[in-house]
Structures are given as C-alpha cells and as structure tokens.
Amino acid sequence: MKRRRKRALRSLWRRLLRRAAWSCYIFLLFLTTFLVPPDEVYGDSFTPPSTITVAMHRLNYPGGGDTGYPCELNPPDQEWGCTWFDRVHYPSDQVRPYPYNANPVTVAIETDYLLDVVPQEMGTYYHPIALQAQAIAARSYAYWHINRGSTINNSTQFQVFIPYKFESLQSDIDPDNPHNPCASDNLNSDQQIVCNAVAPRYYVSYGTPPNDDLPAFTEFFADAWGQTASGGQPYLLGVEDSISTGCDANNDGHGRGMSQEGASRWARGNQCSYAGAGNTPWSVRWEHAEQILTHYYTGIHIRDADGTRLTPKWRWVPLEVDWHTPDNRVPIMYHGQNYDVTFRVQNSGTTTWPGTGQVYLWYHGWDQAKRAGEMRALAAVEPGGVREESITLHPPSAPRPGTPYRLRFEMFLEGDYEDVGFSENEPGRPWYTYDVVVCVDGPCKVFIPLVLRNYGR
Amino acid sequence: MKRMSNLLGSLLGLLASAILVIALTTTFLRGESQSASPLFRSPIETPMQSPYPPPATPTVVPTPVPICTFTAHPAPADSGSPLEAYQFSEPGVVLTHTSAIDIIGWLPNGRQLLITRLIAGSKELVNIFDIQTHELKSYGERQDSSIGFNPKPVWLTSERAVAFTDFVDGEVVLRISKGEATPAVEVLRGLANPYIAASPDGRRVIFMPKAVRHQPQILEISSNQKRALALALPWLSSQELSALGQREGPIPYQAAWHPHEEQVVFYNDTGIYLVDLTGLQICEVDLGAHPRGKRWAVDVQWSPDGRYLAVLTTVGDPIVPFIDLTLLDTGDGEIRRLDLGYQYLASFSWAPDGRHLVILAEAKREERANQYDVYIVDAVTGEWRQVLTGYEFMFSGVYGVAWSPTGKEIALACPVVDPSSGTIAEGRLCIIAVEARK
Numbered sequence: 001m002k003r004r005r006k007r008a009l010r011s012l013w014r015r016l017l018r019r020a021a022w023s024c025y026i027f028l029l030f031l032t033t034f035l036v037p038p039d040e041v042y043g044d045s046f047t048p049p050s051t052i053t054v055a056m057h058r059l060n061y062p063g064g065g066d067t068g069y070p071c072e073l074n075p076p077d078q079e080w081g082c083t084w085f086d087r088v089h090y091p092s093d094q095v096r097p098y099p100y101n102a103n104p105v106t107v108a109i110e111t112d113y114l115l116d117v118v119p120q121e122m123g124t125y126y127h128p129i130a131l132q133a134q135a136i137a138a139r140s141y142a143y144w145h146i147n148r149g150s151t152i153n154n155s156t157q158f159q160v161f162i163p164y165k166f167e168s169l170q171s172d173i174d175p176d177n178p179h180n181p182c183a184s185d186n187l188n189s190d191q192q193i194v195c196n197a198v199a200p201r202y203y204v205s206y207g208t209p210p211n212d213d214l215p216a217f218t219e220f221f222a223d224a225w226g227q228t229a230s231g232g233q234p235y236l237l238g239v240e241d242s243i244s245t246g247c248d249a250n251n252d253g254h255g256r257g258m259s260q261e262g263a264s265r266w267a268r269g270n271q272c273s274y275a276g277a278g279n280t281p282w283s284v285r286w287e288h289a290e291q292i293l294t295h296y297y298t299g300i301h302i303r304d305a306d307g308t309r310l311t312p313k314w315r316w317v318p319l320e321v322d323w324h325t326p327d328n329r330v331p332i333m334y335h336g337q338n339y340d341v342t343f344r345v346q347n348s349g350t351t352t353w354p355g356t357g358q359v360y361l362w363y364h365g366w367d368q369a370k371r372a373g374e375m376r377a378l379a380a381v382e383p384g385g386v387r388e389e390s391i392t393l394h395p396p397s398a399p400r401p402g403t404p405y406r407l408r409f410e411m412f413l414e415g416d417y418e419d420v421g422f423s424e425n426e427p428g429r430p431w432y433t434y435d436v437v438v439c440v441d442g443p444c445k446v447f448i449p450l451v452l453r454n455y456g457r
Numbered sequence: 458m459k460r461m462s463n464l465l466g467s468l469l470g471l472l473a474s475a476i477l478v479i480a481l482t483t484t485f486l487r488g489e490s491q492s493a494s495p496l497f498r499s500p501i502e503t504p505m506q507s508p509y510p511p512p513a514t515p516t517v518v519p520t521p522v523p524i525c526t527f528t529a530h531p532a533p534a535d536s537g538s539p540l541e542a543y544q545f546s547e548p549g550v551v552l553t554h555t556s557a558i559d560i561i562g563w564l565p566n567g568r569q570l571l572i573t574r575l576i577a578g579s580k581e582l583v584n585i586f587d588i589q590t591h592e593l594k595s596y597g598e599r600q601d602s603s604i605g606f607n608p609k610p611v612w613l614t615s616e617r618a619v620a621f622t623d624f625v626d627g628e629v630v631l632r633i634s635k636g637e638a639t640p641a642v643e644v645l646r647g648l649a650n651p652y653i654a655a656s657p658d659g660r661r662v663i664f665m666p667k668a669v670r671h672q673p674q675i676l677e678i679s680s681n682q683k684r685a686l687a688l689a690l691p692w693l694s695s696q697e698l699s700a701l702g703q704r705e706g707p708i709p710y711q712a713a714w715h716p717h718e719e720q721v722v723f724y725n726d727t728g729i730y731l732v733d734l735t736g737l738q739i740c741e742v743d744l745g746a747h748p749r750g751k752r753w754a755v756d757v758q759w760s761p762d763g764r765y766l767a768v769l770t771t772v773g774d775p776i777v778p779f780i781d782l783t784l785l786d787t788g789d790g791e792i793r794r795l796d797l798g799y800q801y802l803a804s805f806s807w808a809p810d811g812r813h814l815v816i817l818a819e820a821k822r823e824e825r826a827n828q829y830d831v832y833i834v835d836a837v838t839g840e841w842r843q844v845l846t847g848y849e850f851m852f853s854g855v856y857g858v859a860w861s862p863t864g865k866e867i868a869l870a871c872p873v874v875d876p877s878s879g880t881i882a883e884g885r886l887c888i889i890a891v892e893a894r895k
Contacts, residue, residue, distance in 0.1 A: 062775035068852045068881040092627030157826045222778045248748040252778045
C-alpha cells in the first residue's frame with residue numbers, strides 16, 4: 001500500500017516537473033513569437049538587385065582559375081573565360097568574341113549572369129530540383145557580394161561566369177529572344193532546365209531583425225563524403241549527409257554549404273548523383289529545393305524576389321527511413337500486427353527542438369491518435385542537428401484485403417489544445433511531409449509503388 | 458641471242474614478281490598479326506635513324522584502342538638526391554615587364570630561357586632571355602596570344618630556331634624564327650589548333666591539320682615537307698563522350714615527344730595515346746578510374762630520361778573538379794597519383810635527374826586567392842615537400858615553371874598584382890638557385 005502511494009507520488013512529481021518545463025517553454029515561445037514583432041514587419045533592409053558588375057578575366061583552362069589578365073575590348077577577346085566559344089576549342093567560323101563593350105561589365109542577373117553561371121557551376125545532367133537549389137544558392141551568393149560591395153570577377157574565385165555558356169548547352173542553339181533568353185521559343189531541353197531553375201527568383205537569407213532579409217553567403221562545393229564542413233558563417237555548419245556515402249560520393253571541394261552532388265542525390269532519392277553514375281536507391285527523396293537548401297544551410301530562410309519570407313521556422317527533413325525489412329521496402333501490413341519504422345530526422349528549421357518531448361514524429365493515415373508521450377525522443381535538437389525517431393504502426397482491419405493506405409509522416413509540435421504538424425504550423429508557409437503508400441491485409445490490387453517517397457505540402 | 462635475252466628477262470621478271478609477292482605477303486601477314494595483338498610493348502627499342510612512315514592513308518585504329526602494357530624494367534639504383542638534400546635560395550627577380558611573362562622552358566645550354574611576354578592589344582613577344590647577361594633576344598611577335606591555354610613555342614635545337622603558332626585571319630599558322638637577324642617565316646597554314654611539339658633533335662614538328670584534326674602530321678623543318686601519319690587518333694562522338702561522364706569536347710589533341718625515342722604521346726579530354734612512330738602502333742595509357750568519369754590529361758611531360766610520364770589529370774567537363782598529378786613509370790607500368798592535398802595542381806617541370814619534379818599548387822581560393830605554393834616531388838617514392846614557404850607566388854601556376862637542365866636553377870613567374878583590379882600590374886621572372894647536397 002505504502003509502495004503504491006510512493007509510486008503514485010513519484011509519478012505525480014514527474015508529471016508536475018514535465019508540465020512546468022513545458023510551461024516555461026511555451027512562455028518563452030510566446031515571448032519570441034508575439035512580443036518580438038514578426039520578422040516580415042522588418043525584412044525590408046535589403047532590396048534584391050537586378051544587375052551585377054563583374055570584372056571579366058581570361059581563365060585558366062580547364063580549372064577556371066584566374067589568369068590575372070582582363071578580357072580585351074579592342075579587338076574583342078576570343079580567349080576562354082571571355083567567351084565560351086573561344087578560338088582554341090572552336091573552329092574559326094564558330095568563335096564568338098567577348099560580347100560586352102565594357103570591362104568590368106554590368107549585366108542583368110536574371111536574364112544574363114545566372115543563365116551562364118548556373119549550368120557552368122552544375123551540369124544540367126544533375127536533377128532539375130538540385131539545379132533549382134543551385135540557382136538559388138548562386139543568386140544569394142551574388143546578392144551577398146553586391147550587398148557587401150565586393151568587386152567580383154568571373155573566375156572560380158567567385159562564381160564562374162563565361163559568356164555564351166547558356167548558348168553552348170546541348171546543340172549550341174541561339175535563343176530567339178537574346179534580351180530575355182528564357183522567353184525564347186526555341187530553347188532546347190538543357191536550356192529549359194536552366195530557365196526553370198532560375199525562374200522562381202528565390203534567395204537565401206539569414207540574420208536577425210531588422211536585417212533578417214539580408215542575403216546569405218551561400219558557398220557551395222562539389223561533393224563531401226557523409227558530412228559537410230563548418231566555417232565562416234553561423235549558417236555554414238557541418239551537417240550529416242548520409243545519402244553521400246556510396247556510389248559516386250567522394251570529397252571534392254571545401255565542404256562548406258551545399259554539396260552540389262549531394263543536392264542531386266537528395267533530389268533523385270538515390271546515392272548516385274546522376275543517372276549515368278549508377279542506381280543505388282535511397283529510402284527518401286526530396287522534391288523541393290527548399291528542403292535541400294535548409295538541409296545544407298542551417299537556420300536560413302528562403303525569400304522571394306520581393307523579400308517575402310516563404311519558409312516556416314519549424315522545419316524538418318527525413319534523412320533516412322528504416323522499415324526493418326530485408327530490402328528496406330515498406331512491408332505489406334496486416335491488422336493485429338505491429339510494424340516498427342525508424343526515421344533519422346534533421347531539424348532543418350530555425351528553432352531548437354526542446355528536449356522535453358514536445359516535438360515528435362507522427363503520421364496521418366489510419367490512426368489520428370496522438371503519440372504516447374513516454375515514447376517520444378527526449379533529445380534536444382538544435383537547428384542542423386539530427387536524431388532518430390521510432391514509431392510502431394498498428395494497421396487497422398482493411399475493408400478488403402490489399403487496401404492501399406497513404407500514410408503521411410511529419411514532425412508535430414505539441415500545443416495546449418491541439419498538436420500541429422510542421423506542414424501547417426505557420427499559416428501561409430507550409431512545409432513538406434513524407435508520404436508512403438502501405439498495402440494492408442494483402443498485396444494491393446492495383447500497382448502502387450511500395451514507397452512513393454512523396455512530399456506534398 | 459635475242460630470244461635468250463628475252464627468256465632471261467622474263468625469268469628475271471618472274472623472279473622479281475615472286476620476291477615482291479613474298480615480300481608483300483610477309484608484310485601483310487605481319488601487319489595482321491600486329492593488329493591482332495592487344496599488347497603494346499613500351500618502351501620500344503627503335504633505330505636512331507627512323508624513317509617516316511610512308512603510307513598516307515590513315516590506318517584504322519582498333520576499337521577500342523588496346524591498353525598499353527609495359528615490360529618490367531627495374532628503376533635505376535640511385536638517380537638523384539633525397540628531397541631533404543635540396544636547398545633553395547630566395548627567388549631573385551631577373552626580368553620585369555609591363556604585363557605577364559610566360560615561362561616556356563630552358564634551352565639545352567641551361568643558361569637561356571624561352572619566354573613570351575604579353576603586350577597591349579593581345580600581342581605577345583617571343584623571347585630568349587639569358588639569365589647571366591640578362592640579354593633579351595627577340596624571336597618574333599605573336600599577333601594574337603592565347604594565354605591561359607599555353608600553346609607553347611618550341612625550341613628547335615638543330616635549327617637554333619623557335620617555332621610558334623599564331624592566329625591570322627581566323628587561321629592557325631606556324632612560324633619559325635631564327636632570331637632578330639631574320640624575321641619569323643610562316644611555314645605552314647591551316648593547323649587545327651595552336652599546339653605543336655618538336656622532336657628531341659628539333660628537326661621535326663608534329664601538329665594537327667585543320668582538314669583532319671585527329672590525324673597528326675609531321676613537318677620536316679629543313680625541307681619544309683609535311684607528311685601525314687598513317688594513323689587517325691580516336692575522335693569521340695557526343696554519345697561516346699557522355700559515356701565518359703562528359704558533355705563538352707572533344708578538345709584538340711596535344712602531343713609530347715619522347716626525349717630519346719620515336720614515340721609520341723597524344724592527349725586530349727577523351728584519352729591519352731602512346732604512338733610508336735616507326736611501326737605506327739597505338740595503345741591507350743590507362744590513367745585509372747574515378748567515380749566521376751574517365752581521367753584525362755591536361756598536361757603531359759616526359760621525364761628527361763624518358764622513363765616517367767608526368768600527367769596532370771582530371772575528370773569531367775570544365776570547370777573540372779580537380780587537377781592532380783599522375784606519374785606513370787613506363788619501366789613497369791606502375792601508376793602513382795598525388796594531389797599534395799590541393800584541389801588544383803598547376804605547372805610543373807622535371808629536374809634533369811629524371812626523378813624529381815617541381816610543381817606549383819593552387820592555394821585554397823577562399824583563403825589565398827590566386828596564390829600558388831611550390832613543391833618538389835620524388836617520382837620514385839611519391840614523397841613531396843613544400844619549399845619556399847615564406848613567399849607569395851601570385852598567378853605563378855598560370856605562367857609556368859622550369860627546372861634548368863643543369864639542375865641548378867628554377868625559373869618561375871612571380872608577377873606583381875594590382876590589389877584593386879586583381880590583375881597583373883607587372884610581369885616578373887624569378888630565378889631560384891637550387892643546391893642538392895650529397
């Protein structure tokens with residue numbers, strides 16, 4: 001009897017302590033959310049520029065290093081770096097001299113600079129979503145330098161900008177609208193990929209109000225095995241890149257910020273960065289450039305051309321899913337049985353997940369019940385950090401054998417009245433879920449991919 | 458009598474025909490057995506006086522080109538000093554110029570340097586500079602320089618002349634200059650690209666003609682006769698290129714002539730091929746695999762004794778992800794790969810001992826943009842050592858380095874940079890004295 005009373009008391013204390021910790025957290029959250037004005041009230045310290053001034057130099061082939069020699073204007077230079085169609089690599093009738101009448105030259109960012117920079121920095125054979133992330137990173141990098149008043153050149157010291165690179169893609173087609181190439185009617189598929197990547201005009205911002213809309217120094221590099229590197233900026237923190245641990249993964253470049261090949265792996269859901277490199281499927285795939293960018297750049301936001309913030313503060317990305325099956329495919333599930341699934345999740349947002357269990361992984365599909373508190377992971381996760389989340393699935397009795405169910409996984413934030421998924425935590429700024437189709441009580445009658453790896457807003 | 462002589466004539470004719478048939482049969486049979494063989498032995502012992510290959514019709518190169526195999530020859534017991542034995546002086550400026558100075562290489566006397574100097578309007582002076590007297594001799598003027606690609610002039614020992622290419626009216630021309638006394642003479646027009654290579658004796662220059670940009674031709678300098686090699690190098694289609702992990706290219710072939718033998722290495726972004734000029738055998742040098750595609754050669758230099766091939770290697774399309782150094786020992790086929798911890802290695806040059814190299818490595822751009830670090834490398838052991846650590850060599854890797862044939866000097870570009878524009882304010886040529894303690 002005494003023992004039972006003691007246990008009850010201990011349990012009561014535990015509950016009180018948890019409630020107290022949670023109240024403190026909610027209070028702090030209230031302070032930061034409501035007393036500090038929302039950052040879109042600020043966020044007007046930076047106006048995205050439309051042009052960029054670049055010192056144009058001849059470049060060292062094939063590494064793209066600076067030669068320290070400026071492109072000549074008279075006669076217009078025909079060397080590599082001043083033009084893609086240089087006279088050493090192209091027959092004389094295909095050579096195109098340096099196209100500008102000034103050096104340094106001021107060019108339009110969207111309709112000139114980025115169209116040559118993006119395909120130069122990342123081949124169009126990589127996944128289009130990765131190229132979209134690349135375009136956003138390249139734009140942000142340019143904005144950062146403009147905002148800082150840097151004098152930049154066209155070499156690898158900054159971003160490689162070689163005139164006519166866009167025109168050289170695939171079959172060397174000249175866009176029929178030279179002033180706005182992406183508005184042309186005769187683009188080839190590679191050029192269209194670049195145009196699609198550049199079109200959203202988003203950029204990466206980082207900062208504290210009122211300067212939270214300032215562009216970030218979005219360094220990027222070729223590839224890193226398993227982990228990126230830290231350095232230089234608070235948002236350039238080393239992050240786990242578990243998809244880059246096989247196939248064509250290797251260490252190329254400084255390792256800070258976005259891994260270009262890693263980005264393509266996440267976009268493909270494959271450990272091989274492009275189709276030609278092989279095929280080693282991974283358990284998750286990201287379908288949005290925002291997921292890639294918030295994974296590699298810690299605590300940043302994505303903004304549109306007007307500077308409006310598009311991303312919520314509470315974000316996550318699944319790095320890996322373990323279905324505990326031999327081939328790691330989603331098993332056919334039967335009612336009355338339990339199925340464990342383990343997620344490796346990253347906090348890709350701007351807010352630390354508290355270590356009190358109020359942020360947890362759950363799913364919609366057949367069971368709307370809240371996850372039991374005592375099962376929640378209790379490790380605090382700072383932005384950029386990673387932890388494992390395990391869930392046991394209890395499939396319902398299907399109306400007929402082989403009924404497909406769509407399960408939607410996401411991180412939830414515990415609220416006073418209702419727990420809210422990250423996908424709808426900030427009105428107007430949705431985030432992405434992880435969707436899977438599960439066949440219950442037998443194989444599905446119609447063909448449905450076992451893992452859709454789909455992310456809907 | 459007349460009938461007798463007719464009969465004798467017919468008999469002699471028959472005999473001659475029979476000899477011809479036997480000779481032809483033997484030749485063809487040998488040709489068949491050669492082309493059937495997948496092996497290419499190298500180095501090949503070749504006669505010093507080599508004839509030109511007579512046929513002008515390109516030989517069909519076997520597809521795929523067989524991979525070179527090398528017969529085992531042990532390395533010489535002691536062919537140089539250990540790395541620690543080398544001592545280097547401070548770099549001393551021996552020549553300045555208003556723009557970039559490009560170092561091409563030393564003349565065999567170890568006292569004069571072949572250099573080019575950029576002048577306004579994209580022109581370039583071809584000079585020979587005496588490091589002792591500081592005398593600067595003019596060997597002509599390129600109307601249109603190609604700095605950054607480094608299509609280097611070549612010294613023709615036998616002619617005591619310099620051969621260099623130039624762009625004229627959209628055409629690549631070859632000029633030969635014997636110095637200030639006689640103006641440079643245009644000897645050839647219609648080259649496919651500005652890259653040339655000279656035979657060790659300087660009597661011949663190899664180039665690619667515009668008409669068939671992958672069938673090399675040889676120009677005999679003294680007679681000004683050109684002759685096509687009966688060999689067409691592989692020229693890959695875009696589909697074949699994409700199988701290598703590339704979308705751009707192929708880029709023009711360059712060549713490096715073996716210092717003692719009738720062998721030439723041809724290389725571009727699709728492959729590196731060793732061609733024996735006497736028997737016109739071809740094989741592909743396997744530079745090793747990389748997850749991102751097939752390795753290709755950016756620059757190739759034979760060691761002075763011809764045992765090693767030093768190759769700057771990379772993968773993919775420009776901008777390439779890295780440039781490292783691949784050392785191939787043709788004595789046993791062993792490959793050694795070095796990156797010295799850098800993303801991009803740049804210019805390099807062999808020491809006369811055929812064992813050591815000086816190499817310039819591009820410092821990390823975000824930390825020390827456009828600066829190059831100097832290393833010496835031991836090709837036998839694969840060891841390396843950074844030297845001259847206290848100096849900032851700006852852009853030096855772009856403009857070349859050369860270790861003198863005496864082994865006592867290293868020449869490298871050491872320009873001064875205008876910090877506001879990031880361009881070269883003054884071109885400089887530096888000499889570093891080298892001492893190897895025994």
